[in-house]
Amino acid sequence: EATGSSKKCVADETLYPWLTAEAISGTTLSDSLELTRKLIVNYTTDLKQAKWSLLSSKFVPDFPNDEWNNVLSGKSVNLDAVFSSSLSTATDNCTVESFREFEHLFGAAKPSKMIATHGDWVTTWGITSRAVMFAFPHREWELDPYHDYITGYFAAIHNNFHSKVLELDKSIRKYVGSIQDTELSDFNKFRYLETRHLHVGGKAILKSEWRSSDPCCNLNRNTCNLQASQCRYRHVCQICKGNHRKGDCPHKEGHT
Template identity: 25%
Template sequence: EEPNAPPAKRAKQDSSRFNWASDAFIKRSVLSAKHTKVIEAVENYKLDLDTALDSVEQSGLNPWFPKKLWKAVLKDEYVELSEVLAMATTQHKPDTSRSVSNAFAEALESTNLIKPTPSKAIVDQVTWRRAWQGTADAINFAFADRGKELNRYEQHIQRQFDDNRPSFHQNVIQYDRAVRLLIGSRRDLLFDDFEHADIARFRTVYLLPTGIHFSLSDSSPAQPGTRSRNQVKERAKEVCRKFNRGECSGCDRIHSCWTCGESGHGGETCKKGRK
């Protein structure tokens, strides 16, 4: 071979020969305009994710959201709500972990090399809603015209919380996580496609007593004479839904905002909620 000969040209991959290519082409051709618009936006972001992320930060319009999670938002992938909640609950606390700033340290902040990503467990309806609203704000910032879709999904999950006892709520949280993992791995599903057969199946396995992933947070059988006392204790731990809607005339549930967690006002009048 000639010492200065140019390197052999790399063969271009033929995606049309992928085993799933023809079926995927047919499926995409029948997707709604709304689905297609999201796909096209994702494809545009993925052409240069770093530039897109930099543009988000430089816009001055982006909602407060964990920096490490913006990439998942732009790729329309699964977002870990516990990490969003951790930021939402600590955003007003000063960071004293580093007294001297430098470019290298700031670069490491966007990686996992310094310390594990902070997270705060989603344990009930209030913490789920706080984390979801922050996530929905970020998604709505990145993708036009998804507000109604995201609101419908929030209403769907809130309905699962509202219709079931607190001892059941961990199943709702697990159901939501499974649904969002599925949606984040597919391009043919949006958040308001919760009647799709693949998502409906999750309601069977997580939300029905016969489902393989169904469980109760308190599995011990109630002793005679303790049921009413347990019910009172459960109510005392619940955030009052009527109070948050401005409809409660007085009860033994917690009267605090399910958006910001503060007392004195409900979710309908919360100034920290989505505008």
């Protein structure tokens, strides 16, 4: 007879508020999203077994071991790790994972190189897409449009600011990987992220990259309504670059 201390406590799932919300909402996922959700639930029920089976397949694509966990769990893949792995020939820092009577030997892929260009991203996205579609074949119609979406921003934005496109990509994939009701092709849901990372007023934009070193003409005319931290131009004197307006400059004689 089991003692009180050895009994396993079982949670009352009827008290999970998210299940109640799902039951009364009446909201349904698209066929693609529902299939993705079901596959993720199936894979993560025993992630180790699912990964062992996948890596035992004769058709498994080359992909960093640690990132397979993210793929099967529906999480955001670390593209820098994929990129670094694609350039590496090292086989050290290996780890062994056991399943049943079998063992798999893996090389740990630490991102020693980072994606920095449009070309880097396109190459890495191709590798990642093949891995994702190996586990989720139906997602081809989601991943291909996303490639075109990000590539379009690379084409539209100056090379000096391609790092902002890379940050946008990371933010979108992190967002999609943390929820169940959005695909990478749902571009209308990413507008606020586009603003954050690509627009001049976006919070993720480093102000120093967008600000001019020139003095603010409006400030010197006493017509600028912006705070110094908000203005694109420096709030300094046009004559001596001091912290005052041109009209208050002690060196203004001889200047008009």
